[in-house]
Structures are given as C-alpha cells and as structure tokens.
Amino acid sequence: MDLYSLIGFSAVAAIAGFTVKQFEKRIGTLITAGACAFMLTALIGASSGVISDLKALGEMGGVSPETLGTVLKAVGTAYLMHFARSLCTDLGETGLASAVELTGRVLLLVIALPAIRSTAETVIKLVAYSVG
Amino acid sequence: MRWRLRYSENQYERHNNGVDIIFKIAGIGIIVAVVCQLLKQTGRDDIAMLTALAGLVVVLSMVIGLIATLFNSIKSVFDIY
Structure with a gap:
C-alpha cells in the first residue's frame, strides 16, 4: 500500500x-x-x-549470517512485544502491559546471550594472550 | 457491461484491504449497540447481554484473522522460530 x-x-x-x-x-x-x-x-x-x-x-561485508539472524530475531521479537504491549495498554490493563514488557526484555536477553558470550570469550582470549 | 465488470473487479482489488474490515467491524458494533438498547428498553436484559457477547465474539474472530496475518508475516520475515 x-x-x-x-x-x-x-x-x-x-x-x-x-x-x-x-x-x-x-x-x-x-x-x-x-x-x-x-x-x-x-x-x-x-x-x-x-x-x-x-x-x-x-x-x-563478511558478517556471518548467524549474527545478522540474531539481530533480525531481536528486532522481530521487539516488534511483536511492542504490539502486545500497546494492545494491553489500549484495553486498560497496565499491569499486564508491564508484564509483557518485562517478558519481552528477558526474551531479547535470551536471544542476545550467545552474541554476548562470544564477545566475552574473544575479550578473555585477548586478555590471556596479552598477559601470558 | 464489460467495462462495468472490469470496474467492479478494480473496485474489489482496491478495497480488498483493511479499510473494508474496519467498516465491517464498525457496522457490527453500531448494530449491536442499537439491538442492545432496544432489548434493554423492552426489559430483556439477559438477551441484551447475550447479544453484546455474540457481537464481541464475531468481531474478535475477525480481528484474530488480522493479528494472525501479522504474526505469520513477522515470522517469515524475521525468521523467528
């Protein structure tokens, strides 16, 4: 349209x-x-x-498809959770809306955790290399 | 006749979007409100409540279709699960 x-x-x-x-x-x-x-x-x-x-x-640019897939998955989850949250707010259920928001944040953390983990592993390897 | 047929096809294509479902839902809402008022005026409160509930279920089943379309498109575009 x-x-x-x-x-x-x-x-x-x-x-x-x-x-x-x-x-x-x-x-x-x-x-x-x-x-x-x-x-x-x-x-x-x-x-x-x-x-x-x-x-x-x-x-x-050489970005691995897994990384981009993680980002896209996070964007989609945020999109869906925003829709659910605004629906709950429209219906006047602010408590449910804040619960949905919290759930969305935790789900985003779950999705982003492998990327955070690989970054941390890289940093630890670098530190170990420079120290040892 | 032929141009009219083609015109109606075009009209169908043009209006085959969300606006017609919005108008449909609005019409159902207004009709349900009128029927409820009539039933309440005539003293049949229980049937009025049932009518409101039936209208809500019908509207909900239409809105659920829209929401399912949204979910499916998000699922296919963003590769979520």
Missing part, C-alpha cells in the same frame, strides 16, 4: 474506533487493535525488501 492509503486508513480507523467506542467500548477497542495489526502488517510487507538488502549487504 502507498503512503496516502495508509494515512487515510489510519484516519478512518481512528474515527470508526472513536465512534463505536461511544456505544460499545469493547468493540471500539477491537477496531483499534485490528487497525494496528493491519498497519504493522503493511509495514512488514514494505520493509521485507529492506531486510533482504540488509542480508545481502552483510554477506558483502
């Missing part, structure tokens, strides 16, 4: 959600949630070309 369609879509969804919220609060919130999901899907569809370009660039 192009830029103007997305702008019009967001305006229409906001007006529809606001209008329906006056009568049926839950259905109005679901309109907003569906609009969010559709918007993010459109963004993913637009940015998939960028991601394949990034992979090609990394191959040119």
Whole structure:
C-alpha cells in the first residue's frame, strides 16, 4: 500500500474506533487493535525488501549470517512485544502491559546471550594472550 | 457491461484491504449497540447481554484473522522460530 492509503486508513480507523467506542467500548477497542495489526502488517510487507538488502549487504561485508539472524530475531521479537504491549495498554490493563514488557526484555536477553558470550570469550582470549 | 465488470473487479482489488474490515467491524458494533438498547428498553436484559457477547465474539474472530496475518508475516520475515 502507498503512503496516502495508509494515512487515510489510519484516519478512518481512528474515527470508526472513536465512534463505536461511544456505544460499545469493547468493540471500539477491537477496531483499534485490528487497525494496528493491519498497519504493522503493511509495514512488514514494505520493509521485507529492506531486510533482504540488509542480508545481502552483510554477506558483502563478511558478517556471518548467524549474527545478522540474531539481530533480525531481536528486532522481530521487539516488534511483536511492542504490539502486545500497546494492545494491553489500549484495553486498560497496565499491569499486564508491564508484564509483557518485562517478558519481552528477558526474551531479547535470551536471544542476545550467545552474541554476548562470544564477545566475552574473544575479550578473555585477548586478555590471556596479552598477559601470558 | 464489460467495462462495468472490469470496474467492479478494480473496485474489489482496491478495497480488498483493511479499510473494508474496519467498516465491517464498525457496522457490527453500531448494530449491536442499537439491538442492545432496544432489548434493554423492552426489559430483556439477559438477551441484551447475550447479544453484546455474540457481537464481541464475531468481531474478535475477525480481528484474530488480522493479528494472525501479522504474526505469520513477522515470522517469515524475521525468521523467528
């Protein structure tokens, strides 16, 4: 979808959600949630070309596919967790939203841990080499 | 007739996006609200509650489809699990 369609879509969804919220609060919130999901899907569809370009660039620069895959996985997890968190906030469940946020951070740590570990191993090897 | 057919196909292609589902959900919400008000005015509160619940389930099943599309596209683009 192009830029103007997305702008019009967001305006229409906001007006529809606001209008329906006056009568049926839950259905109005679901309109907003569906609009969010559709918007993010459109963004993913637009940015998939960028991601394949990034992979090609990394191959040119000698970055290993595992490293790039880790970064992409972290970005995707952050994306999903942001969506879930904003959904919970929209529904008025701030406690659940903060739990989702914490879960997302821990999941990101789990994803990034192998990279941190390999960096630490490299540093330790370097230190051992320079000392010994 | 032929141009009309083609025009309608184009219309379908143009409107086969998220806007029509948003309008569908908004229409369901307004209809459910009206029916609920009518039922409440006539004193059938339990049926009004059931109607609101049914509308919510219908809308939820439509929104779930959108969210599933989002999840699948994220899964395929970012290689998550």
